[in-house]
Amino acid sequence: AQRGVGAGGGAAASDVFGAAGEVSVTALTADPDRTADVHVELVARQETIDVPGGRSVEGYTVNGSSPGPELRARQGDLVEVRFVNESVSAGATLHWHGIDVPNAADGVAGITQDAVPVGGHAVYRFEATDAGTYWYHSHQVSHDQVVRGLLGAIVVDPASSDAAANLDVTALLHVYGGQHTLNGRVSDERVEAPPGATVRVRVINTDQGTAAVWSESPFRVVATDGRDVNGPTDIDGKRLLIPAGGRADVSVRSPQHGSVGLHVGGARRILVGDPAASVRPGPQPSETLDLLAYGTPAPLGLDPTAPDRTYDYVIARRFGIIDGRPGNFWTINGRMFPDVPMFHVREGEIVVMRIANESGEVHPMHLHGHHFVVLSRDGEAASGSPWWVDSLDVHPGESYEIAFVADNPGIWSDHCHTLPHAVDGLIAHVMYE
Numbered sequence: 001a002q003r004g005v006g007a008g009g010g011a012a013a014s015d016v017f018g019a020a021g022e023v024s025v026t027a028l029t030a031d032p033d034r035t036a037d038v039h040v041e042l043v044a045r046q047e048t049i050d051v052p053g054g055r056s057v058e059g060y061t062v063n064g065s066s067p068g069p070e071l072r073a074r075q076g077d078l079v080e081v082r083f084v085n086e087s088v089s090a091g092a093t094l095h096w097h098g099i100d101v102p103n104a105a106d107g108v109a110g111i112t113q114d115a116v117p118v119g120g121h122a123v124y125r126f127e128a129t130d131a132g133t134y135w136y137h138s139h140q141v142s143h144d145q146v147v148r149g150l151l152g153a154i155v156v157d158p159a160s161s162d163a164a165a166n167l168d169v170t171a172l173l174h175v176y177g178g179q180h181t182l183n184g185r186v187s188d189e190r191v192e193a194p195p196g197a198t199v200r201v202r203v204i205n206t207d208q209g210t211a212a213v214w215s216e217s218p219f220r221v222v223a224t225d226g227r228d229v230n231g232p233t234d235i236d237g238k239r240l241l242i243p244a245g246g247r248a249d250v251s252v253r254s255p256q257h258g259s260v261g262l263h264v265g266g267a268r269r270i271l272v273g274d275p276a277a278s279v280r281p282g283p284q285p286s287e288t289l290d291l292l293a294y295g296t297p298a299p300l301g302l303d304p305t306a307p308d309r310t311y312d313y314v315i316a317r318r319f320g321i322i323d324g325r326p327g328n329f330w331t332i333n334g335r336m337f338p339d340v341p342m343f344h345v346r347e348g349e350i351v352v353m354r355i356a357n358e359s360g361e362v363h364p365m366h367l368h369g370h371h372f373v374v375l376s377r378d379g380e381a382a383s384g385s386p387w388w389v390d391s392l393d394v395h396p397g398e399s400y401e402i403a404f405v406a407d408n409p410g411i412w413s414d415h416c417h418t419l420p421h422a423v424d425g426l427i428a429h430v431m432y433e
């Protein structure tokens with residue numbers, strides 16, 4: 001696979017917006033003396049999006065399209081993105097969803113930088129330390145800018161493998177004005193593959209609700225949110241659910257004859273095999289894959305039995321007023337953002353959070369700058385492959401215990417990725433002391 005995309009910008013590292021707090025600024029930015037391996041310029045515009053196979057909608061584009069270009073890096077690369085806001089009137093930023101970037105490159109307007117005004121630019125620099133499937137999107141008025149297209153995919157190939165030799169396809173899901181699209185088009189996609197070959201499908205859910213992935217043929221989940229599953233097992237007759245903001249890499253085997261279809265969200269499919277063969281869709285399975293026990297067990301890499309900090313994160317709902325706007329809003333431990341106290345941590349600590357949802361609706365909870373491991377759900381321990389994610393659907397009445405290592409200093413957002421919920425109170429922050 002080719003690295004980077006388009007013509008490089010190459011602005012100076014000193015353009016990176018500064019960080020705050022008492023942690024040292026060098027820890028929050030990528031090495032300023034290193035030359036970037038991937039240089040990309042991304043230009044945001046407010047304009048009409050042409051949706052192939054569908055009808056055009058008003059929204060936001062990156063380099064003239066939505067989704068914007070897919071960025072491609074190799075593990076260990078230093079990525080430098082020059083972001084230009086040409087015409088997004090409310091200002092815009094780029095956030096690297098799922099990539100544990102230095103805090104100054106996190107792209108959260110009002111927290112790690114100011115929104116880039118029309119005519120302005122920002123430079124993001126980070127090392128792509130972890131291979132996997134990620135995406136980028138604006139983090140300014142996100143419930144409008146992400147919903148209306150200011151986003152794209154970013155894939156980091158493993159340092160070791162010859163990624164170009166493998167069949168690898170991205171399936172970015174997004175709804176534009178009620179139209180379900182796959183990679184920005186209202187159509188299925190075909191991947192020509194010889195019988196027996198496996199294709200890695202990188203499903204990215206950029207929408208506001210859960211997406212289902214399923215097939216009439218067995219498939220495998222090989223990674224969730226950019227983290228490999230240990231010893232993946234065949235999934236047969238079950239649906240895989242991907243939270244808003246989440247990703248799943250799925251492996252599909254090309255059949256001896258014809259094609260198999262992988263249904264990805266809405267009404268779209270990835271068809272793998274003989275490009276001339278038609279695939280007849282079967283009924284959607286009623287059973288859902290339980291990610292608490294999938295793949296084969298592997299060591300956790302941290303000891304969650306002796307955490308340095310344990311926090312409760314209780315999601316509920318009550319009447320309140322936000323910015324003079326009365327409504328039935330979401331609360332965290334009884335408070336609405338910006339009134340939610342920060343969760344304090346120190347570098348090196350193991351942090352356990354007990355998330356409970358007493359609000360009556362599902363919330364895809366997303367933590368910036370870290371991946372967390374799911375330890376248990378409703379008191380039942382995870383028994384299969386460690387489930388490392390950055391986006392987790394917490395259903396009404398459920399409680400989860402998660403753990404992460406505080407290894408990335410800064411101030412990090414921890415919010416619901418159904419973005420209208422975030423505006424309506426469901427945002428907290430993790431703050432390094």
Ligand code: C2O
Pocket residue numbers: 095097137139245366368413415417
């Ligand atoms: Cu994908 Cu705070 O966001």
Ligand code: CU
Pocket residue numbers: 362363364416417418421422426
């Ligand atoms: Cu929510």
